[in-house]
Amino acid sequence: MNEFSDTIAVALKYDGLAAPQVTAKDSGQGGENIIELARQYGIPIHEDPALAQILSQIQLGESIPEDLFVIVAEILAFAYTISGQTPSINATITSKD
Known part of the structure; x- marks a missing residue:
């Protein structure tokens, strides 16, 4: 088992009008790739x-x-705060065990 095998990454997009959508997801090395792209683009x-x-x-x-609206809204609010943006915004949620 390698260091990436437990990594899960899910990218969300929120435009401020509709519920956030899943725009990318993968696990293992693919999950690490999503995380790296998010870092490169300042997401x-x-x-x-x-x-x-x-x-x-x-x-x-x-x-x-x-049933996930509240938790995702809290994460997006945090993302807005640290990035100085308003909708539309992207966020990546990860699992790195």
């Missing part, structure tokens, strides 16, 4: 293994379910 990264696992079950292009 905020939030590490939450449990949430990353749940979000990874959502199909690409699909909106997050209502």
Whole structure:
């Protein structure tokens, strides 16, 4: 087992109008690639293994379910604060065990 095998990354996009959508997801080395791209583009990264696992079950292009609105809203609010942006914003949620 290598150091990337447990990494899960899920990228979300929120335009301020509709629920956030899953725009990318992968695990292992692919997850690490998503994280690296997010870093390169200055996209905020939030590490939450449990949430990353749940979000990874959502199909690409699909909106997050209502039961995740509050937690994702808190993460996006944090992302807005540290990046000085308002919607539209991207965020990446990761699991690095």
